[in-house]
Amino acid sequence: MNMRPDISAAEPLATVSAPIMSERRVSLIGGLMVAIGPISLALFTPAMPEIVQAFGTTEAAVKMTLSLYFGGFAFAQLVCGPLSDGFGRRPITLVFMAIYLAASVLALVAPNIETLIAARFLQGVGSAVGVSVSRAVVRDVFTSERSTRIMNMIGILLALGPAIAPTLGGLTMEFFGWHAIFVVMVLLGIVVMLVTIFALRETVTRDLSRIRPAALARSYGSVLRSPYFVLCSLVIAGTSGAIYTQATVLAFILMDRVGLTATQFGVGMLMQTANFMAGALIMRKLMPRYGAARMVPVGLFFVAVGSIAMAIVLRAYEPTFLRVMVPVGIYAFGIAMVMPAMMTAALAPFPGNAGAASAMMGFFQMGAGMVGGAASAWMGDPINALATVIPLMGLTAILSWLIWRRLPEPTLMTRLK
Template sequence: MSERRVSLLGALFVAIGPISMALYTPAMTQIVEAFGTTEAMVKLTLTLYFAGFAVSQLVAGPLSDALGRRPVTIIFMAIYFAASLAALFAPSIGFLIAARFVQGVGASAGQAIARAVVRDLFTQDQSSRIMNLIGIILAVGPALAPTIGGLVLEVSTWQAIFFLMALLGLTVMAGAVFSLRETVVPDRSRLNLRVLGGSYLYLITNRHFLTTSGVIGGAVGALYTQATFLPFILMDDIGLTPSQFGLSMLVQTGSFFTGSITTRFLMRRFSAYQLVPFGLGFIAIGSLGVSLLLFEEPSFLKVMVPVGFYSFGIALVMPAMLTASLAPFPHIAGAASSLTGFMQMGAGLLMGSIGAALGDPLFAMGLLIPIMGGAAILCYLVYRSNPHLAEPEPRHDMTVGPQSTGRALRAETNRND
């Protein structure tokens, strides 16, 4: 399990979730016509996919702690494959909605387990380099997926989209079967709900985990929040056509991709942790630019230039903060990875829901995105303010318990001495 193999497998596992969401979007209008249903019903196929994906992470990660990374990946990818076939032959919109939910459940393991595998094998800048490569592929895959889906629909029907997803599921399963080696000693005692609850309780009361995951939630969660505002702002307020909107999103994806490539280049000379303040600086600039939408008439540049700055900053922040969020928790890496993923998606879903309740997408984006950027910066400042929390890579393992991060580190040091 070399660094290169883990990078490629991790990217493959992580990409299946967002690709399955993006590949499907061009087919939504066809599905409305095919089933004689409403747009609202078809949108449920996206909403429930997202819900299945977000919530099931909380199960997939801890299961991989208990049963092993490899078997849980294979099981969940088999669920994804079966759900893709069910969607392919769906006789009704209700059946398709249910299949999409199960697809989300199956895809959820990819993100949770990929990060846990990285934590099992690598630390410090090796881990950050892998997280960076995963981020690069994560930017490319969803960016190309709608184009691929559109081209497929030019020569076939919406069912072909789910055929491609089934092939993708088989590809990930093959990667798990033939290339993934087990990276953790399974501990079946963790199947106990009390133990699982204790792991999650420990994480959500651990200052180190909350601050590092808070940085990720505020930074990456903004991407999910923006996705609920930008279509309405760019098409309704600014007047772009759907195809122009699709092309305009390359600003966001391209900025993230450029930031990831820049991060990879800079990591040859600097630690990933040294890049985080600069990334947060770009996020601050993006947040400030977005906040101006509260006071000025929107234009394409006024919206997308700040979005580009924010996305570029995310790429500089992610590798180190993902590594830091998992570093002290090797014995519950699956649970920590799952909860980190849930927090970033949950932050996006929560703020997106608040924005929907506010009613005006322009006002919601101008208000909520800067709040998320400010929260990410605040969490980082708290993370750096404590001598123990400021260590990029805590050097001692921590087990589940009621201690604070600092006390647990000192206790572990005493035991080792």
């Protein structure tokens, strides 16, 4: 099996010796761009029980606003990633953020739940560009340990967004009503567009041949034929994808069953993100000494502990804040140690198809959230869903990593193992 990466498809403008943007600049821009999707998700969650009452609808209908958001996010990445390979990172970012901005305005004025569901789907489509392009930009400009350091910093910034978002969403809803949450999203979309215009430099050469159907098929075919990529993406799907699945159930558990207010829920979600940030900071400190790859099994150990705790504690006892959030926090701590190395590993063999590879990786990630959220909605009881779906996702990540470790490594993967 030939695992040597094909580097003929696209030519990044940057080189390792003379990057066109600094690590800090790429980290900050990438963190902002990648965070817009999770922030738009987390801002909305405190309002979900209120929206059930506001539109006189059902929990299942409101959960559809999340499921279709995941769907739009997942499938749009398969388009915006390759488009950014062909047209460039900056113009595609602006186009998709314009879609996000228009969808946020539509959600703000939505007269019924059907319109809100449609708006959330379009928001997912627009915000998908952030994840796809930010990771591709990192791959364009940096490789190996430098790429892993930036992925780790992006992870820290990514954690800050969802940490603040539920609290901001809860406070905004209590003081100004749930409609004001979408005003915040409009402002966020404007900020990302301004940063793209004034701070993001182009990192690939425009080449429309890359977006021809045959070229796209070859790009995705080369990505999906790589066991390295598929298994790395399954590890990412089973870890970070679990965070998105949890978003579909935690609001109903903590607000409806435990009895928290919207603001209390938002503040309480800081526990999940504080654990994630602690893991990311520890990872950043230990990575120069031990290497990113050696931290992955440590992270997966915590994922396993969190999964087992959810499966046992939530079935044996009535839910309380700590009984729910301690296992969730342990799981999140482990995710932070897994993500940087596995994201770098997934993209490393594809310097010429970084946009397509990043898009497919994001599809796995958000697709896991969509499937997990749909499974949770189908199960009905949010506590049973949390105690079942998340442990299964953790098991998927662990098994995928164990298989990945046994594969022969392609040339550009040598430094990651």
